[in-house]
Amino acid sequence: MRVLLVVLLLAGTILPAYAQESTMNKSERYDSVLVPYSAFNVYAKNATLFKLDHEHVTNWDIEMQNKLHYTNQDGNTVVRLYEDVNAPKFIEIGMGGPPDYRFWVAVNTPEDGYFIIHDEKHLGWTPDKLITATHSSSGGLTVSVGEKEAVSNLDIAGFTMREFTVSGMNSASDPPPVDSGAFTFSIISGDPSQNIIFYMPFMVLAVTLALIFVLLKTKNRNSEEAKKIPETKPS
Numbered sequence: 001m002r003v004l005l006v007v008l009l010l011a012g013t014i015l016p017a018y019a020q021e022s023t024m025n026k027s028e029r030y031d032s033v034l035v036p037y038s039a040f041n042v043y044a045k046n047a048t049l050f051k052l053d054h055e056h057v058t059n060w061d062i063e064m065q066n067k068l069h070y071t072n073q074d075g076n077t078v079v080r081l082y083e084d085v086n087a088p089k090f091i092e093i094g095m096g097g098p099p100d101y102r103f104w105v106a107v108n109t110p111e112d113g114y115f116i117i118h119d120e121k122h123l124g125w126t127p128d129k130l131i132t133a134t135h136s137s138s139g140g141l142t143v144s145v146g147e148k149e150a151v152s153n154l155d156i157a158g159f160t161m162r163e164f165t166v167s168g169m170n171s172a173s174d175p176p177p178v179d180s181g182a183f184t185f186s187i188i189s190g191d192p193s194q195n196i197i198f199y200m201p202f203m204v205l206a207v208t209l210a211l212i213f214v215l216l217k218t219k220n221r222n223s224e225e226a227k228k229i230p231e232t233k234p235s
Contacts, residue, residue, distance in 0.1 A: 028190035029054035035183040037068055040077055040168035041176035047078075047165035049085060056161040056189035064131040068181040070097030075177020079185070080165045081133070091159065093133065093143065095125050097177065105143050105151050118143070118150045135159050161187060 031052045039048040066077055077095040088110045096102030103124025108114045125131060129146035137158070143151040164185065168177040 028188065029056055030186075030188045031056075032184070032186040035166055035185060037178045037181050037183070039166050040068065040075075040178050040183070042167050043169045043172045043174075044078065044167045045172075047080065047167040049163060049165050050185070051163045052161065052187065054189075056187055057191075058158060058160060058189075059136045059191065060134070060161055060187055060189035062133040062161075063184075063186045064093070064133075065184040066095055066125070066127055066131065068178045068183055070177055071179045072175050072177045073097060073099075074170060074174065075168050076102075076170065077177075077183065078167045081159075081161060082163045082165070083160050085163055085165065089159075091133070091141065091156070093131065095131070101125050103145060103150065107141075107154070107156060109156070117154060120150070124150070135161075161189070 031054055033050055033052075035048075035050065042048055062081075064079065068077060075097050077097075079093045081091040081093070083089060088108060090108050092104075092106040092108070094102070094104045094106070100121060101123050102119075102121050104116055104119040106114060106116045125145045132144045134142045134144075135156075139153050141151060141154040141156050141159070142149060166183070
């Protein structure tokens with residue numbers, strides 16, 4: 001029992017210590033951009049470009065909060081995610097204004113060109129819901145509005161986020177789509193294998209196996225000691 005107590009104490013001290021250190025992932029990168037409303041009052045060919053401070057390789061999560069005030073019913077909020085703005089590969093996430101609140105996701109690739117993956121023409125999004133986009137090497141691309149998935153596990157042959165553009169006008173002659181508000185774009189990325197919490201299940205398994213081993217050894221030893229005790233016959 002004394003050995004079992006030692007193992008339990010080690011499990012109770014080492015695992016929380018590793019969990020605390022797990023927040024220190026040297027591969028983690030974070031960028032946040034507050035996009036002013038004026039950046040959307042341009043035609044797509046003159047889209048406003050934002051270069052990120054960090055390169056976000058493969059495994060990344062994006063959050064977008066649209067708090068723009070629309071003045072043109074035909075206006076949109078179009079965000080294009082790029083590896084290289086000069087290359088013909090991008091992910092497009094579009095949000096139409098009220099009252100329809102259209103929401104769409106499209107992909108442009110050198111092989112297949114531009115194609116829409118998801119298009120919800122009525123109440124596809126609302127300003128109170130976060131728009132999230134997640135990409136991983138194993139799961140591909142997933143885009144959600146609040147808790148609802150619009151695109152799930154789409155294979156786009158890898159994607160490293162370096163820059164994005166925004167626009168809102170369907171043609172150069174359109175009136176500006178928004179007149180106030182802001183759009184928040186945040187992205188975080190990192191290699192999960194460089195985070196010690198990635199190995200926590202293996203640590204828990206090792207501790208569990210150690211506990212089972214100690215219990216079995218203790219049980220066997222007690223059984224052997226019981227056999228050695230001579231039986232006393234009544235006089």
